[in-house]
Amino acid sequence: MDSQNLERINSMLDAEVEIREKIKEQVTEFDKRTRTLVGILNRIHSTRSEKMSTLLDQARPVLDSCRETTAALADIVPPDQFWKWKDMWSLSLRSAVFSATLMEYLNSGTLLSLPAVAETLGFKPEWKDRVTLAVEDYLHGVITLVNELSRLAVNSVTLGDFEQPIKISLFVKDIFAGFSMLNLKNDTLRRRYDSLKYDIKKIEEVVYDVSLRKLAPSAQEKAE
Structure with a gap:
């Protein structure tokens, strides 16, 4: 070589x-924000439904602050290099997707x-050629949402909210039905999708126990 x-x-x-180091700095900040967000949302398992809106109000500014990171990444990543760098922030992004979807479920x-x-x-x-929300990252976040809701189904009963597991059951089954219509060729995504069956089974056991004890309307009555 000359x-x-x-x-x-x-x-x-x-x-x-230089680009890698700049991205690392932003990903470190992104990770801090998503860890804080997940930490706040983890308190849903010990929060009664009537106080849930207060908890969401605490989480919302942290979720909104994630916009600063996405904007910073868009400034750093050169045009047409999204796929080259995306793996650096995928895990943090999936946590942010999970948090956003969980907050929406709890709200509406x-x-x-x-x-x-x-x-x-x-x-x-x-920004789509530099920074965007890839479908697989969105789906990973939704699967994590289902994982978390299976925990909430159990813990809500402990808190005396007997209708929440039934709502969760209907919601999760609808998501599972949607996933079943997707052509999932990503091995990791496919394995995580298959694991949803265990979450559904766990939720169904809670719903069965609640319905058997007549603590809340059955899932069928709720659907109707």
């Missing part, structure tokens, strides 16, 4: 190292769509 070519390659390598009992989550986290359409 010296000019070597110099060009070194410049490219140095540029990549509905599932936040992919575009709605992207908007909540501050992603802009013009």
Whole structure:
């Protein structure tokens, strides 16, 4: 190799190292915010339904602050290099997706769509070649939501909320039905989807026990 070519390659390598370090800084901040968010939301398991809105009010500013990270990443990542760098922030992003969908469920009992989550986290359409919410990251976040709701189904009964497990059961079964219609070729995603069956079984056992003891309307009555 001639010296000019070597110099060009070194410049490219140095540029990549600089980008990586800048992304790392933002991912570290992103991770701090999502850990704080998940920590706040973990208190849902010891919070009565009438106080849930207060808990969500505490979590919302932290979720909103994640927009700062997505904007910073969009400034750092060069055009058309999304897939090159996305794995660096995927785990933090999935936590943010989980938190956003959990908060929406607790607030309205509905599932936040992919575009709605992207908007909540501050992603802009013009960033799609640099930073965007990939479908697989959204789906991983939704699966984590189901995992968490299976815990909530058990803990809500402990807190005396006997209708929550029935609501969760209907919601989770609807999500599972949606997943069953997807052509999942990602091995990790497929394995996590298969694990949802255990969450559903756990929730169904809680619903069965609550219904058997006539502590709340049956899931069928609730659906009707």
